[in-house]
Amino acid sequence: MIGNILLTLALAASVFTVVMYYLDFKGYVNAKIYARLGVHTTTILVIAASILLFHAILTHQYQYKYVYEYSGSGLSTGLLLSTFWAGQQGSFMLWVFFSVLVGLVLLDYTSKRGDLETRVMMVYMLVVFFLLILVNPTLKSPFNYIWVDPVFINLKNINHTYISMPFMRDFIFTDTTNNQSFVKMSKELYAILHTSGIPINEFIVEGKGLNPLLQNFWMQIHPPFLFIGFAMSAVPYSFAIAALIKNDYRDWIKQSFPWLLGATMVLGLAIMLGGYWAYGVLGWGGYWGWDPVENSSLIPWIIGAAAIHTFLIQRKYQAKGGNGRFVKTNLILSILMFILVLYSTFLTRSGILGDSSVHSFVAPGMLVYLFLIILMLTFLFIGLIGLAVRWKYLEKFENFQDNFLSRELALFTGSVALIASAIIILVGTSAPIWGQAVEIKFYNELNLPIAIIIGLLNGISLLLSWKFTKGKSFWKRTRTSLVITIIASALIIILGGINDVMLAIMTFSSMFTLIVNLEIAFKIIKDKALYAGAYIAHTGLALFMLGVVATGGFTQEKQIELEKGKPVKAFGYNITFLGYKPVENGKKFAFNVQLQKENSVEIISPVMYRSDFNNSLMREPDILNMLTKDFYVTPLSYSTGDDTRNHNGEKFTLKEGEEISFDNKTIKFVEFDFPQSEMNKMRAGGDFTIGAKLLVIDGNNKYEVEPKLRSANGNRSYENVSLENADLRIELTGLNAGTIDISVSKLSESSQAAPKKKTEVFTVEASIKPFIGLVWLGVIITVLGFAVSIVRRTKET
Amino acid sequence: MKNKYIFGGIIILIFFSFMAYLFTQTNISYENNFTKVMNSNKTLKVTGSWVRENNYVYDKEKNLFMFTIKDENGNMMKVIYKGSIPNNFESATSVVVTGKYKDGYFHASDILTKCPSKYQEQYTAGS
Incomplete structure (x- = not known):
């Protein structure tokens, strides 16, 4: 109850704040003092509500529907923290929480810089107001009681x-x-x-529990970063609208720049943390699957990256006075980034992607669905109206001559390439809205050439001067880097055996970026370290792209059956399954696999367990990280060795009543032995047995036999039949609707006739991911570069 | 100045036509009627409910996973998937498979399992 009151009060406070800022804008005295009070009140109320929710989760207050739905009593404090954002209500709450925190920083920032505060905070608090509607008791409040809807x-x-x-x-x-x-x-x-x-x-003494896929460290940090990114993306939007309100386009770019960099940095980091989760926990085997949910947050990131580059041009041109270039583009991109964040929310929360994503979604109900659309359209219209009103005026100062060899043209083209990539992903990701989907090929084939262009443009743009570059001096600057690039990429292509043309060009393009940026970064890092941000970030990007080429083009995969204690050779390793042991109080099982190569011996332990949460077998991969590659092992199945099936026999599929002949004997499938009681057990998910009654006629002798399928704890095993008098071995290999699959062999010839030693078999999918470390290293370096640039651009404001 | 726009316009045109072309090449429609699925030779996304009574078979040697799904009209279809049993499969009520129908089987390249919607929703829908 208190929670909902707090949230409702916060909603009221946010409206009050927006109104007060509006009055302040209109020139009412003292309105600003109330507005600031409003910002602080909203913030305190939201923080209080968040603490209350976390407290309710920690103390297992199942009278709250949200706590019951997503939490359980056996979870550690860290995992209970994840519960906060495990469901829709909580993750909206998290978004609101970070939005008010960002708002507080923004208030401090804008109040110190000219007359920014009134306009920027007015728009920003309008965003907060809309987000607060989302967690209102009538929509998605995490504080609703469990009995409100049965x-x-x-x-x-x-x-x-x-x-x-x-x-x-x-x-x-x-x-x-x-x-x-x-x-x-x-x-x-x-x-x-x-x-x-x-x-x-x-x-109510126990909750439904937390989805086991979310029970790990990466899920504790990925969503918070994502929502900090989402919250921050509203800031460049607010700056853009504020500029349109005042019809002044000079200073906003400078003041918005650090925020744009920050939002893009955090969002990018969040996306890749999600990628690491998919790789290390979900067992996708990769960091990127073009899943609609990943895509939907990548699109605003790409737009943010494009905006950074056109911002840069406007800043540069401002040095000579005036507003600078690409004013319209910068306004549009700033607005678009936030709209695309809202669109991402709409896609992932409306249930529209239900059939096309591995992420599971619950349709949130009509009201929320509509509100998500209203949310998106409101801020889109605010932006469009602002642009439409000012368009005539804006057009006046777009009159610049371009020289083909100029840094600004290269930067602009780079931004256009980024936007093209965003459009591609947007189209593919939106396809489910009209009942379609695209294959992954769609994204790969279109984005690869764009990535190549971006890599080349990046290198070229840095070698070009602003305004105009003489062909000769460009060549002079380029040649050293070009020669090094050609030699280095030739080496990589030959040594790595890259025989795909596109991948070879991509390697060249990434190497070019890497060499050019490294060179400049080294030159300036001593004297002007703060100016090195862009070069550091691009170095990271180049490493990332090289990592993508290596993992995308050269991952090797193999399914391996490991008999306990018996080494199997694969990828140059001797792989031995050592046995399993229970971990985490016996809830999970770790399967120890030894990897031996020459003198080095490593043990990795992929995990399998049955989860009560969804009554399913869960698999967790384990990875051996090495300098040049990852050895990645996903568990597939484990059998205790009771299975003595022999697949060497002759195979038949029989319907009830059908018969076949084998070795002058007739085998007839009489009927299934599947009484109602067993059927009920099966439906209840319990252990059950199905038999297949067979009649074997060997001359004058008739035998009635019944091979069986047993299911115990979800593991299936078959009980087979041997008829010594008839020299027959009948194995059941499959049961289908109305038919059975059997394998028949002569007992005397069957190699399996002798009692087999029990062997435990652990089946895994093993793969080698070459240079995947470059992907993560690239991300870290890029984030560092962003951080340096943020410091620089903040100093400039 | 004029040239700039013409040049830009051409590039945009090429980009969009190439994208549209690739879209038609790689797009996958949803089809929930199995009769139509069986008569189509296109890659489709098909939603069906897993026929629990028919069990599933996992052939470890060939790494094939087989099961049967049913559409709303009660048509059954066998699905073959190259790979192991997906996480969550046992508790799935409905599955979305992507692939093509050929020679009596739906050859899936991707399986998406939908876990049972909350009991309350089923119940309120039924009562």
Whole structure:
């Protein structure tokens, strides 16, 4: 209750703030003091609500629907923190939380710089206001009580002492398909519990738990970074609108620059943290899958990167007075970045991508769906109207001559290439809206040439002077780098065996960027270290691109069956499965695999376990990181060795009543032996047995046999039949609707006839990812470069 | 000045036509009617419910995973997937498979499992 009150008050405070800033803008005396008070009040209320939510999670207050849905009692504090943003309500809350924190910093920043505060904070607080509507009790508040809309709670989560109470009869339901019982937690039940003096917190004793895929370190840090990035992306937007309001386009670019850099840096880092999660935890085997959710946050990042480069040109031109170049472009890109963040939210939260993404989504309900559209359109229209009103005026100062060999043209072309890439990803990612999807090829084939162009342009732009470069001096500057690049990339292409033309060009392009940037970075790092940001960032980008070429083009994969104790040779390693041991209090199993190459012996332990949360087998990869490559192992399956199937026999598929002949004997599939009781067990997800009744006729002898399929703890095993008198071995290999697959062989010829020694087999997918370290190193260096540039651009304001 | 726009216009035109072309080459439609799926030779995304009674088969030697899905009209279709059993598969109620139908099987290149929607939604829908 308090939580919802806090959020509603915060909503009111944000409206108050926007109004006060508006009055201040109109020239009312003292309005600014109230507006600032409003910013602080909103911030304090949101922080208080966030602390309250975290407290509710820590103390397991299952009367809150959100806590019940996403949390559980057995989680560590760190994982309980992840619960905060495990669901829609909480992640919106996180967004609001970071938005008010960013708002506080922004208030401090703008209040010290001219007359910025009024306009910028007015727009920014309008954004905060809209986000607060999203976590309002009528939409997606995490503080809504569990009984407001009836919820069915599994009986196992209810305190057993209360279940037998007479009034409970009306509220217990059983799902006949899986024999599970649920309590309907509704307002009526709440009223009864309340009058009986039973606190909800004692009635519901356990939550649904946290999705096991989210139970790891990367999921503790990826969402916060993403939402800091989202929150910060509203700042360049606010600056752009503020500039349009005042019709003054000179200073905003300078003042917005550090924020644009910051938003892009944080968003990029967040995206790659997500990539690392996919690689190291989800077991995708890679860092990028062109999944719509990844794409949707990449699009605003690319626009941010494009904006940085056109911002740079405007700044440079301002040195000579005036507004500078690309004023319109910069306004549009600043607005677009935030709109695309909102669009990303719409795509991922509206349920539209439900059928096309590995991320699972729950449709949030019509009201939220509509509101997400309103949210997006409102800020789009604000931007469009602002631009339309000022367009005539803006057009006046766009009259510049371009020289072909100039840095600004190269930078601008680079931005255009980035925007093209954003359009490609936007089109592919939006396809599900009209019931389509694209193959991954679509993204790869279109983005590869763009990446090549960007790499080349980056190198070239740095070798060109602003305004105009003489062909001769350009050649003079270029040749050393060019020669080094050609030699280095030739070496890589030959030694690495790159025989794909596009990848070879990509290698050249990345090397060119790398060499040019390294050269400049080294030259200036001593005297003008703060100016080295861009070169450091681009060095990182070049390393990243080289890493992409290596992993994208040269990853080797292989499925390997590992018998316990028996080394198998693959990728130049002797791989031995040593056995498994329970970890994390026996909840999970670590499968130890020894990797031996010459004198080095390493052990890695991929994990498999059955999760109660979704009643599924979960697999976690393990990685041996080396300097030049990763050895990546995803567990696939494990069998204890009871399986003595022999697939050498002759294979048949039989319908009920059908017969086949083998070695002058007739084998008839009479019927399935699958009584109702077993069928129910199977539906309930329990252990079950299905038999196939067979009749074997060997001359005058008839035998009735029944091979069986047993399922125990989700593992399937087959019980086979040997008929010594008929010299037959019949193995069941599969059961389908109405048919069975059997494999028949002569017992005397069957090599498997002798009792086989029990062997444990662990099947894995092993792969070698060459130079994947470059991808992560590239990201880290790029982020560092961004940080340096942010310091520089902040100093300039 | 004029040349700049013409040049830019041509580049944009080439870009969009190339993108449109590749889009038509790589696009995948959704189709939930199995009769149509079986008569199509295009790559499709197909949503169906896993027929639990038919179980699934995982052939370890060939690394093939096979199961049966059913559409809303009750049509059944066998699905073959090269790879192991996806995470979450056992608890899936509905699956989205991407691939082509050929020779009696739907050859999937990708399986997306949808876990049971919350019980409450099923129940309120049913009552």
